[in-house]
Amino acid sequence: MAVADKTAAKRKNKPSASSLAKRIKTKHVTAEDLHWKKTAKPREADLGTGLEGFLDLEEVDDVEVVYEETENGKVARFKVKGTNVETEAAAEVEEEDADGKVGESSEVPLEKMDVDTFPEPITFDTKALLPAWDAFQLHPQLGRALYVKNFTNPTPIQAQTLPLALKGKDVVGVAETGSGKTLAYGLPILHYLLTEAFSRPIPSSKIRRPVRALILAPTRELALQVSLHLNACLTSFEVDSVEKSAPAGPENITKSTSQDPRNKGKGKAKAQPPQEQDNKPKHPPLVSVAAIVGGMSAQKQRRILSRGVDVLVATPGRLWDIIQEDDELATQIENLRFLVLDEADRMIETGHFAELDNILRLTLRKSDDEVIEPENALGVEDGEREDSKEGVRQGEMQTFVFSATLSKDLQKNLRRRSRGRRRNNEKPASTLDDLLLRLDFRDPTPAVVDISPAGSVVATLTESKIECLMTDKDAYLYYFLLRYPGRTLVFLSSIDGIRRLLPLMELLDIHAYPLHSQLEQRQRLKNLDRFKSTPNAVLLATDIAARGLDIPAVDHVVHYQAPRTADAYVHRNGRTARAMRRGFSLLMCAPDERRVVRALMHSLGRQEEEIPEMPVELYMLDKLKARLQLAREIDSVQHRVKKENHERNWLKEAAEAMEIELDSDLASDDDDRSTAPSKQKRKALQAKTAALKAELKAMLAQPLVARGVSTRYITSGVHSIADDLLTGEYHENMVGLKKVQAGTDLVPAKARKQRAKANARVPKEEEQEEWGGIKAD
């Protein structure tokens, strides 16, 4: 629960009077000791029920909440039906924080339990069902998860890094966006932890298990996504829900999970949510993954950590805040088994470098005795050393660094450096260089796997551009959104830009949602969810959405403003064309952005001219400009009304606070005589807004018809609509233009130039002929 009042915990089985009578022992436990488990957010959660924007929701079974007045204030007692004895849990209702969450109690924890119970093994026939994964010998649970997800083959980065990581090497992985890097580092970690967990007794929920793997990600959304992604690999495996020791085969796997895409619509038995499958004693998950990010309540964080997290996914800022107050966590970070930097190059840009650096310091080896000097470490040329030969020593920390963009120079430096501690005379070439040199790779020769494509262009991505004036960008964007409907992610370089564009989009009936750092975390997640679930929506985002976000089926990426760096261009584009899907990107380039675009293309080893132009029907564009003009006017009037109201309210509040009387014309809405001028003004503005809105509504209702197209006689005109209707290419938004996917009608830059040249030549020749003709006469 994120965390709605714990006292609102769902109660399923109220203990009966007879069962209470059977109670043989009473234990006092904290709310933290209850077996909270994740539950789906109700559909109505987004409909003003007060649950909007919750990160997640948890419930607890078999608990009755009873309030009692005591001399220390109001106390909630949680009556719990335990596994072997019935217990009564009591937790004081501490002061609720601003979000209505209950604070922590300091009751005595339950004793350990089930120390002698080993988890029953899981089986999966990888050889038969997932032959392409068999060579890696992953834990059967992971085989199940991959099978359920239908990931029949490893992606290239997974195929290349898994053998290295599984044999204990440190890995720096560079591969294109959307190529499955999360599992490339996630699978080796989960494999290790699962293998370990299945070879020891089930741990007690009351022991705080140490964090074994730390994954650092630059943004909250990315951290939450990574945590979800890895958790999905463990979903069907929690001791309660997995069909243990069942013979491997599709039937067994599909029964034990509700997420199998192959299940959909194939019968009730296969779609059981795991938590409803049985009532066996509840154990903590054998391997747990959790995210800790900014915007999350401190109480929730503490609860996550106190339960025991094996894989902690975190943003550096929030993690450092917690570490400073939690010595136990600091010690755990010093003894990690895995450290991952996802999107390392981005982390040093976000202003969290200091926190990141502090965290990394904890992961350094403590004494020089622990450092084994590699033979001939310095001066080794690339390729001379075989990466696969070395690795970390048994139990030592393995480090994985992944990104779609790590410069070749940096990779070279990494290969060449001795490792671990920076040498005195060693000067980092960049901040990222600096960061990587601070990492204490235990492996004397970290493996560098770079399979990023030339120019960093993903094969399934179609790029395009529009050269236009800055002032025309709104119109071109509007044109694009109507011309090529779909899920479009628009990147702007400033929050102000998003704030300006959003009301215009709304007035023009476009479903647009904002995403930027000044929104509350719950609003950010809510907007992301809405964008994900609306097929024809627009997300107006700053570069916080540029890295790592895996939003299914983003059809288009639009660079409303040119990105400032080549990396930003690559990562923004990477939000589409993921996992071998098609994608399209449009770069809007104003004259004063040409220089930046040229430079960023150059640093990608490409020419600006390589990017083809997107064709635009100028006749349509003009019509859209008229709509936009009206929308802007409405927005400006609305803005004036808002501003007036705001100023008025502010004055009133300030006067009240200072206990002074305002001038009579500002004082009251009720006094008709004194407030007449401002009231009249407000009324006039409101009337103007209404009239303009009516005008815009009428305009939007008018179909946009291409030049030379007749809507009255659909078989006539330059372009026959009837043909489009017959071929299925009829465009509902722009009648007379063919309905095609973005990118299928691009004008290659060279062809465009040649055409422009030819066009430029033709009139000249005609003029000459004419001239010559006259001469000849």
Ligand SMILES: Nc1ncnc2c1ncn2[C@@H]1O[C@H](COP(=O)(O)OP(=O)(O)OP(=O)(O)O)[C@@H](O)[C@H]1O
């Ligand atoms: N072996 C696989 N087969 C099919 N799909 C996969 C496989 N591995 C991962 N995927 C899917 O590919 C998508 C992209 O994966 P992921 O987010 O890990 O990419 P990434 O390389 O980290 O991208 P970015 O650089 O943008 O962060 C995800 O939806 C993931 O579920």
